[in-house]
Amino acid sequence: MNRALIVVDVQESFRARPLWDEISDPGIAEPVNRLVALARAAGDRIFWVLHTEPGSGDVFDPRSGHVRLLEELDGPRPDEAVLYKTSHNAFTTTNLQQLLTEAGVGEMWVCGIRTEQCVETTTRVGSDLGYRMVFVTDATATNPIGDLSAAAIIERTEAVLRDRFARIASVAELEAELEVSPV
Numbered sequence: 001m002n003r004a005l006i007v008v009d010v011q012e013s014f015r016a017r018p019l020w021d022e023i024s025d026p027g028i029a030e031p032v033n034r035l036v037a038l039a040r041a042a043g044d045r046i047f048w049v050l051h052t053e054p055g056s057g058d059v060f061d062p063r064s065g066h067v068r069l070l071e072e073l074d075g076p077r078p079d080e081a082v083l084y085k086t087s088h089n090a091f092t093t094t095n096l097q098q099l100l101t102e103a104g105v106g107e108m109w110v111c112g113i114r115t116e117q118c119v120e121t122t123t124r125v126g127s128d129l130g131y132r133m134v135f136v137t138d139a140t141a142t143n144p145i146g147d148l149s150a151a152a153i154i155e156r157t158e159a160v161l162r163d164r165f166a167r168i169a170s171v172a173e174l175e176a177e178l179e180v181s182p183v
Contacts, residue, residue, distance in 0.1 A: 004105045005039040006126075007032060008090055008112030008119050009051045010073060013066040016059040019143045024115070024150035029072035031139040031171045032111055036074055038171075042178055045103050046080040049090040051118060089121040097129060107132040109174070110166075111139035115150075116157045123166050133166035136174065 010032055014020060025031075039046050052067050053060035060067060067084070069075045076082050083094040090096050100108070108131050112119045119140050127133045137158055142150050162168050 002045070002104045003039075003042070003107040003109065004045040004047060004100060004103065005035055005109045005111070006047050006049060006090055006096075006122060007036070007073075008049045008110065008122055009114070010070050010112050011050050011066070012068050012070060013051065013059040013064070014113050015070065016064070016066045022143050022150070023113075023141050024143070024154065025138075025141040028113065028139070028141040029070050031136075033072070033074045034171045034175070035109065035111055035136060035139050038175055038178060039109070040077075044109075045100075045105060046076070047090075047096060047099065048076050048080060048082045049094070049096070049112070049122075050082065050084050052084045052086055054086070088118050089125045090118070091122065091125045091129070100131070105131070107134065109134045109136055109169075111136045113141050115140040115142040116153050117142070120157050120161065123161055127165040133161075134169050134174070135161050135166040136169055136171060138170045138172075 050067055051060055052062055054062055083096055085093045087093045108126055110119055110123050123133050123135050142153050144150050158168050
Protein backbone atom coordinates (compact mmCIF):
# COMPACT_ATOMS: atom_id res chain seq x y z
CA MET A 1 0.00 0.00 0.00
CA ASN A 2 1.33 3.42 -0.91
CA ARG A 3 1.98 5.86 1.91
CA ALA A 4 2.24 9.63 2.19
CA LEU A 5 3.55 12.08 4.76
CA ILE A 6 1.41 15.18 5.26
CA VAL A 7 3.28 18.10 6.88
CA VAL A 8 0.63 20.51 8.13
CA ASP A 9 1.28 24.21 8.78
CA VAL A 10 4.92 24.03 9.93
CA GLN A 11 5.26 27.62 8.86
CA GLU A 12 6.78 30.95 9.79
CA SER A 13 3.31 32.41 10.45
CA PHE A 14 3.32 30.69 13.84
CA ARG A 15 6.80 31.88 14.73
CA ALA A 16 5.73 35.46 13.89
CA ARG A 17 3.01 35.35 16.58
CA PRO A 18 3.64 36.20 20.25
CA LEU A 19 2.29 32.73 21.15
CA TRP A 20 5.45 31.15 19.72
CA ASP A 21 7.13 31.81 23.08
CA GLU A 22 4.73 29.26 24.61
CA ILE A 23 4.76 26.59 21.86
CA SER A 24 5.26 23.05 23.12
CA ASP A 25 8.19 22.36 20.79
CA PRO A 26 10.00 25.36 19.28
CA GLY A 27 12.37 22.84 17.69
CA ILE A 28 9.56 21.08 15.80
CA ALA A 29 11.58 21.23 12.58
CA GLU A 30 13.94 18.52 13.90
CA PRO A 31 11.35 15.71 14.31
CA VAL A 32 9.59 16.81 11.12
CA ASN A 33 12.91 16.65 9.23
CA ARG A 34 13.45 13.13 10.61
CA LEU A 35 10.01 12.12 9.30
CA VAL A 36 10.71 13.73 5.93
CA ALA A 37 14.01 11.83 5.67
CA LEU A 38 12.27 8.61 6.63
CA ALA A 39 9.49 9.12 4.08
CA ARG A 40 11.97 9.99 1.34
CA ALA A 41 14.11 6.93 2.12
CA ALA A 42 10.99 4.73 1.94
CA GLY A 43 9.91 6.27 -1.37
CA ASP A 44 6.75 7.75 0.15
CA ARG A 45 4.96 10.80 -1.21
CA ILE A 46 5.31 14.03 0.78
CA PHE A 47 2.76 16.83 0.80
CA TRP A 48 3.55 20.18 2.40
CA VAL A 49 0.48 22.14 3.52
CA LEU A 50 0.45 25.82 4.51
CA HIS A 51 -2.42 27.68 6.13
CA THR A 52 -3.34 30.95 4.46
CA GLU A 53 -5.92 33.64 5.16
CA PRO A 54 -5.83 35.99 2.16
CA GLY A 55 -6.90 39.55 2.93
CA SER A 56 -6.80 39.06 6.72
CA GLY A 57 -3.88 41.43 7.22
CA ASP A 58 -2.35 39.09 9.82
CA VAL A 59 0.56 36.63 9.74
CA PHE A 60 -1.49 34.12 7.71
CA ASP A 61 -2.12 36.64 4.94
CA PRO A 62 0.21 35.73 2.06
CA ARG A 63 1.13 39.42 1.76
CA SER A 64 2.71 39.27 5.24
CA GLY A 65 5.59 37.17 3.93
CA HIS A 66 5.16 34.65 6.77
CA VAL A 67 3.19 32.02 4.82
CA ARG A 68 6.22 29.87 4.11
CA LEU A 69 7.77 26.77 5.66
CA LEU A 70 10.01 27.17 8.70
CA GLU A 71 13.47 27.91 7.38
CA GLU A 72 15.00 24.93 9.26
CA LEU A 73 12.93 22.42 7.32
CA ASP A 74 14.45 20.25 4.64
CA GLY A 75 11.66 21.61 2.49
CA PRO A 76 10.04 20.46 -0.65
CA ARG A 77 11.78 18.82 -3.54
CA PRO A 78 10.42 19.37 -7.06
CA ASP A 79 8.29 16.20 -6.89
CA GLU A 80 6.70 17.16 -3.53
CA ALA A 81 3.49 19.19 -3.69
CA VAL A 82 3.00 22.37 -1.66
CA LEU A 83 -0.69 23.03 -1.00
CA TYR A 84 -2.28 26.18 0.42
CA LYS A 85 -5.40 25.74 2.53
CA THR A 86 -7.91 28.16 4.01
CA SER A 87 -9.71 25.59 6.20
CA HIS A 88 -8.58 23.81 9.35
CA ASN A 89 -8.05 20.48 7.59
CA ALA A 90 -5.79 19.83 4.62
CA PHE A 91 -8.57 18.38 2.44
CA THR A 92 -11.53 20.76 2.19
CA THR A 93 -9.89 23.67 0.36
CA THR A 94 -7.12 21.83 -1.51
CA ASN A 95 -6.89 19.02 -4.05
CA LEU A 96 -5.06 16.76 -1.56
CA GLN A 97 -7.60 13.94 -1.83
CA GLN A 98 -7.33 13.94 -5.63
CA LEU A 99 -3.52 13.81 -5.45
CA LEU A 100 -3.62 10.98 -2.90
CA THR A 101 -6.11 9.02 -5.00
CA GLU A 102 -4.02 9.48 -8.15
CA ALA A 103 -0.95 8.22 -6.27
CA GLY A 104 -2.83 5.22 -4.85
CA VAL A 105 -2.13 6.28 -1.27
CA GLY A 106 -3.88 4.26 1.43
CA GLU A 107 -1.93 5.29 4.53
CA MET A 108 -0.90 8.72 5.75
CA TRP A 109 1.47 9.91 8.41
CA VAL A 110 0.43 13.32 9.73
CA CYS A 111 2.52 15.88 11.62
CA GLY A 112 2.61 19.64 12.09
CA ILE A 113 1.35 22.67 14.00
CA ARG A 114 -1.25 22.81 16.01
CA THR A 115 -1.66 19.34 17.43
CA GLU A 116 -5.35 19.67 18.34
CA GLN A 117 -6.43 21.93 15.52
CA CYS A 118 -5.24 21.50 11.93
CA VAL A 119 -3.26 18.29 12.49
CA GLU A 120 -6.05 16.55 14.42
CA THR A 121 -8.71 17.80 12.01
CA THR A 122 -6.75 16.58 9.00
CA THR A 123 -6.37 13.20 10.72
CA ARG A 124 -10.09 12.92 11.44
CA VAL A 125 -11.10 13.87 7.90
CA GLY A 126 -8.51 11.50 6.43
CA SER A 127 -9.89 8.68 8.56
CA ASP A 128 -13.44 9.48 7.47
CA LEU A 129 -12.27 9.34 3.85
CA GLY A 130 -10.98 5.81 4.41
CA TYR A 131 -7.25 6.38 4.80
CA ARG A 132 -5.26 4.51 7.42
CA MET A 133 -3.95 7.37 9.55
CA VAL A 134 -0.82 7.55 11.68
CA PHE A 135 -0.67 10.58 13.98
CA VAL A 136 2.99 11.28 14.79
CA THR A 137 2.57 13.16 18.05
CA ASP A 138 6.17 14.10 18.75
CA ALA A 139 6.30 15.79 15.34
CA THR A 140 3.44 18.10 16.32
CA ALA A 141 3.38 21.24 18.44
CA THR A 142 0.75 23.41 20.06
CA ASN A 143 0.17 26.17 22.58
CA PRO A 144 -1.64 26.26 25.91
CA ILE A 145 -5.30 27.23 25.63
CA GLY A 146 -6.92 28.86 28.66
CA ASP A 147 -6.25 26.65 31.67
CA LEU A 148 -5.07 23.73 29.54
CA SER A 149 -1.33 23.25 29.18
CA ALA A 150 0.12 22.21 25.85
CA ALA A 151 0.93 18.81 27.41
CA ALA A 152 -2.72 18.35 28.47
CA ILE A 153 -3.92 19.27 24.98
CA ILE A 154 -1.51 16.80 23.39
CA GLU A 155 -2.59 14.06 25.83
CA ARG A 156 -6.25 14.75 25.07
CA THR A 157 -5.63 14.70 21.33
CA GLU A 158 -3.92 11.33 21.53
CA ALA A 159 -6.77 9.96 23.67
CA VAL A 160 -9.53 11.01 21.26
CA LEU A 161 -7.70 9.87 18.12
CA ARG A 162 -6.22 6.57 19.37
CA ASP A 163 -7.93 3.48 17.95
CA ARG A 164 -10.80 5.55 16.54
CA PHE A 165 -9.25 7.78 13.92
CA ALA A 166 -5.55 6.95 13.96
CA ARG A 167 -2.69 4.96 15.24
CA ILE A 168 -0.55 7.10 17.55
CA ALA A 169 3.18 6.78 16.84
CA SER A 170 6.46 8.51 17.54
CA VAL A 171 9.17 9.33 15.03
CA ALA A 172 11.48 6.80 16.73
CA GLU A 173 8.86 4.04 16.44
CA LEU A 174 8.44 4.69 12.72
CA GLU A 175 12.22 4.80 12.24
CA ALA A 176 12.56 1.44 14.04
CA GLU A 177 9.76 -0.09 11.98
CA LEU A 178 11.36 0.95 8.71
CA GLU A 179 14.88 0.21 9.99
CA VAL A 180 16.14 3.58 8.84
CA SER A 181 18.58 5.50 11.00
CA PRO A 182 17.52 8.95 12.18
CA VAL A 183 19.01 11.96 10.43
